[in-house]
Amino acid sequence: MPSATLLGQALISGVLAGGMYGLLALGLSLSWGLLRLVNLSHFALAFLAAYLTYEMGTTYHIDPWWSVLVIVPAMFVIGLLQHWVFDRFKVNELASLLITFSFAVILEVAIQLYWTADYRRFETHYSTLSIKVGAFYIPVLELILCLVAGVLAWGTWLWLRKTYVGKALRASAEDAEIAAAYGVDHKKLAYLLSGLGAAYAGVAGTFIALIATLAPAQIWAWLGVVFAVVIIGRLGNPLGALFAGMLIGASESIAMAVLSPAWAPVVSFSVLIVLLLWDPDWS
Amino acid sequence: MTSAKEALTRRTRWRWAETVFWLAAFGALLLPPGKFLILNEIAILALFALSLDLILGYAGIVSLGHAAFLGVGAYSAGLLAKHVTGDPLAGLALAIGVSTILGFCTSFLVLRGSDLTRLMVTLGVALVLGELANALPQYTGGADGLQGVVMAPLLGRFDFDLFGRTAYAYSLTTLFVLALLARRIVGSPFGLSLSAIRCNQLRARALGVPVGKRLVAAYTLAAAYAGAAGALLAQTTAFVSLDVFDFHRSADVLLVLIIGGAGWLYGGIAGAAAFKLLQDGIASLTPQYWQFWIGLFLVVFVLVGRERLFGGLRKLLVRR
Numbered sequence: 001m002p003s004a005t006l007l008g009q010a011l012i013s014g015v016l017a018g019g020m021y022g023l024l025a026l027g028l029s030l031s032w033g034l035l036r037l038v039n040l041s042h043f044a045l046a047f048l049a050a051y052l053t054y055e056m057g058t059t060y061h062i063d064p065w066w067s068v069l070v071i072v073p074a075m076f077v078i079g080l081l082q083h084w085v086f087d088r089f090k091v092n093e094l095a096s097l098l099i100t101f102s103f104a105v106i107l108e109v110a111i112q113l114y115w116t117a118d119y120r121r122f123e124t125h126y127s128t129l130s131i132k133v134g135a136f137y138i139p140v141l142e143l144i145l146c147l148v149a150g151v152l153a154w155g156t157w158l159w160l161r162k163t164y165v166g167k168a169l170r171a172s173a174e175d176a177e178i179a180a181a182y183g184v185d186h187k188k189l190a191y192l193l194s195g196l197g198a199a200y201a202g203v204a205g206t207f208i209a210l211i212a213t214l215a216p217a218q219i220w221a222w223l224g225v226v227f228a229v230v231i232i233g234r235l236g237n238p239l240g241a242l243f244a245g246m247l248i249g250a251s252e253s254i255a256m257a258v259l260s261p262a263w264a265p266v267v268s269f270s271v272l273i274v275l276l277l278w279d280p281d282w283s
Numbered sequence: 284m285t286s287a288k289e290a291l292t293r294r295t296r297w298r299w300a301e302t303v304f305w306l307a308a309f310g311a312l313l314l315p316p317g318k319f320l321i322l323n324e325i326a327i328l329a330l331f332a333l334s335l336d337l338i339l340g341y342a343g344i345v346s347l348g349h350a351a352f353l354g355v356g357a358y359s360a361g362l363l364a365k366h367v368t369g370d371p372l373a374g375l376a377l378a379i380g381v382s383t384i385l386g387f388c389t390s391f392l393v394l395r396g397s398d399l400t401r402l403m404v405t406l407g408v409a410l411v412l413g414e415l416a417n418a419l420p421q422y423t424g425g426a427d428g429l430q431g432v433v434m435a436p437l438l439g440r441f442d443f444d445l446f447g448r449t450a451y452a453y454s455l456t457t458l459f460v461l462a463l464l465a466r467r468i469v470g471s472p473f474g475l476s477l478s479a480i481r482c483n484q485l486r487a488r489a490l491g492v493p494v495g496k497r498l499v500a501a502y503t504l505a506a507a508y509a510g511a512a513g514a515l516l517a518q519t520t521a522f523v524s525l526d527v528f529d530f531h532r533s534a535d536v537l538l539v540l541i542i543g544g545a546g547w548l549y550g551g552i553a554g555a556a557a558f559k560l561l562q563d564g565i566a567s568l569t570p571q572y573w574q575f576w577i578g579l580f581l582v583v584f585v586l587v588g589r590e591r592l593f594g595g596l597r598k599l600l601v602r603r
Contacts, residue, residue: 038402089586094345097402098541098585101534105578113572220530224410231403262418269407273392276400 002257005135010257011250012136018249019146020211022242023204024222025229026153027197033236034173035190036093037086040100042201043219043226044107049075049205050214051115054122057209064124064206072202079198083191104219112216120214127210145207149242152200156238169193173236225252228268232275247271295470304549308455316446323447325559326454327515332539332551333462334508339537340546341469342501343481344393347402348409350532351389352382352506355412356513361429361523362422369434371453371518378514379507386506390499406530413528428524432517443519450519457515458552461508465548468504477501538581 002010024046031037049071056067082103085091091099129140160166172179172186180186212218229248233240251271252264311322331353338344359381360374368374393404416423423429436442441449468474479487480494488494517523526532535558543554561580566573 085586091586093398095585097347098534098538099582101538102578102581102585105574106582109572109575109578113575223530224406227403227406231400260418262414265414266411266418269411272403272407276392276395276404281397 006257007254009136010253012138013142014250014253015246016139016142016146016249017253018246019142019149019242020204020207020245021222021226021229021249022153022233022245023145023149023200023207024226025233025241025245026149026156026238027200027204028226029230029233029235029237029241030156030193030200031197032230033234034169034193036173037091037096037194038093038100039082039197040097040223041082041103041107042100042197043223044104044111045075045078045198045201046205046208047111047214047216047219048107049202050209050212051111051120051205053206053209054120054214055115057122057124064122064210068203068206071206072199075202075205076195076199079195079201080191082198083194086194087187087190108216108219111219115214115216117216122209122214124210141207141210145211146246148203148207149245152203153238153242156196160236160238165189165192170236225265225268228272232272291475292470295466301549305459308459312448312452312455316448319447319451321559321563323451323454323519325555326451326458327512327519328536328539328559329552329555330454330458330461330515331509331512331536332543332555333458333465333548334505334512334551335536335540336545336548336551337465337469337505337508338501339540340548340550341474341477341481342498344498344502345398345402345537346393346405346533347530347537348405348407348533349505349509349536350528350530351405351409351412352386352509353513353516353532354409354416354527355385356382356510357517357523357527358416358423358429358513359510360514361432361517364432364434364518364521365429371434371437374518375457375511375514378510378517380510382510382513383503383507386503386510387499389506390502393502394495394498406533409528409530409533413525416525416528423523423525426525428522429517430522432521432523434518434521443521447519454515454519457511461511462548462552465508469548473497473500541585542581 024043028039028042031039031042052071052074053064053067056062056070057064085099086096127141130137131140131143132138158166160170168179168184169189171182172184172189176186208214225248226245229244230241232248233242233244248268248271252267255267256264311318331349334352335346335349338346356378360378363374363377389404389408392408393401395404417425420426434443437449437453441452443449469477476487476492476497479490479492480497484494513527516527539554539558540551541554542557543550543552562573562577565576569576
């Protein structure tokens with residue numbers, strides 16, 4: 001059994017790393033839960049944003065805190081374009097899965113074409129910065145990531161609960177026809193939501209560039225965990241996605257410390273499967 | 284009365300196009316060596332897609348992790364050949380047995396909950412199995428793959444040759460036998476009840492179809508088929524690597540089935556041939572970026588609709 005310090009440190013790093021799962025899950029959860037579109041290319045968009053951050057940082061020496069101002073709106077536009085395709089061809093859930101899988105493959109190849117398949121690391125002077133609290137170290141970047149994810153998730157949650165636009169979106173997710181009869185323009189709102197989802201991928205991508213090592217094949221690395229997080233957090237629930245992300249991050253990290261690193265990837269789906277056994281109608 | 288019975292049996296009658304297809308497939312064995320490797324790959328992918336068709340096309344279960352059974356079949360056949368006996372048919376039988384058991388056990392998990400959670404659970408089972416194979420390198424060889432798989436001659440007589448003629452004959456025969464079996468099954472009352480469940484679960488239940496049991500049976504059957512495909516893969520390449528559990532495998536086979544069309548058994552075979560030939564053709568034109576073109580093709584294909592492209596072929600092979 002590892003020491004209390006190690007366990008505590010594992011818990012802190014796990015929760016903070018889980019912020020990334022939550023941030024990635026946020027956009028997916030919105031489009032899946034409210035638009036019934038499963039967007040596999042969400043990860044590819046996040047990596048595209050990460051590579052753009054990397055490119056701006058290394059070639060043009062633009063700080064990520066500035067480049068994010070360009071990348072996030074650009075991603076928003078890409079989200080709109082993607083939704084135009086879905087809208088134009090009346091894509092359903094299964095087809096969206098296949099099409100976005102193909103989108104992701106295309107983006108993966110495009111990234112590989114420009115940035116090659118080599119591993120890239122965006123080095124900054126603050127990338128290893130951390131604060132010492134008692135016996136524990138808290139990495140600053142991950143902490144900022146969690147704060148940003150928290151603000152976005154909470155903001156989105158409030159937006160969906162309190163504003164008329166948010167309420168209209170939830171209404172048409174529940175029953176599109178009745179909502180339309182009450183004057184909800186689902187089409188316009190769907191565009192807004194798709195753009196927003198892609199913009200969140202852009203935010204996530206900026207942090208991926210700062211925290212992780214980039215390689216085109218890494219697009220698929222988080223797919224399983226983040227999908228599990230989306231379901232555990234309940235579809236269409238931003239705060240749920242964030243908390244589920246942190247829960248999974250923490251359990252993975254504890255499993256790594258107590259058992260062995262090889263078992264970490266099994267954790268998220270074990271949690272999901274137990275949850276579904278307990279309540280089959282979860283999500 | 285006779286007309287209802289006729290309508291049901293008419294769909295199961297042989298058509299000349301089917302006979303021509305199988306004759307052509309077996310006739311390909313007489314070709315000079317050179318194309319057997321890709322033909323073998325097509326036959327294996329076709330069997331894998333056929334297995335997915337049994338649950339997607341007939342029972343209406345979408346699986347994102349069908350590679351779980353392919354992988355389990357491949358590893359069981361590979362491990363048997365490495366440690367016990369190199370006899371291919373013994374490996375095939377073991378792979379079918381193991382994947383059947385796994386399919387039966389996981390079916391209860393998969394069939395709980397809605398379509399959405401099904402996607403996740405199937406994906407999850409494949410990922411967990413992939414991680415298990417990765418975490419137990421003493422048995423599976425881990426990331427290096429399972430090496431040292433040596434196959435004995437098929438039926439004690441036919442050696443697996445370098446050109447893959449034996450391999451293709453073996454895979455094609457397995458595909459043929461299992462496709463015939465599947466053909467009987469989907470035309471049987473059991474198969475018809477599956478179609479009824481896919482069309483309207485509530486009504487099927489009201490008619491007295493034991494929905495849960497039928498779905499468990501269909502899922503288990505599909506797992507057995509996928510296990511057989513895995514065994515063929517392991518035996519004809521004499522190697523098993525972790526990528527048998529990969530998400531790409533599950534997604535590719537779903538695409539193959541969509542290309543060929545789900546719900547008519549030959550869809551998997553047509554899709555597999557189209558997918559592999561396309562892959563092969565584009566890869567020889569642009570060796571590095573073929574994935575890009577495949578991806579683009581698939582986007583257009585799914586968007587514009589396959590009915591326009593493959594509808595005619597389907598009419599030829601199936602009575603409706």
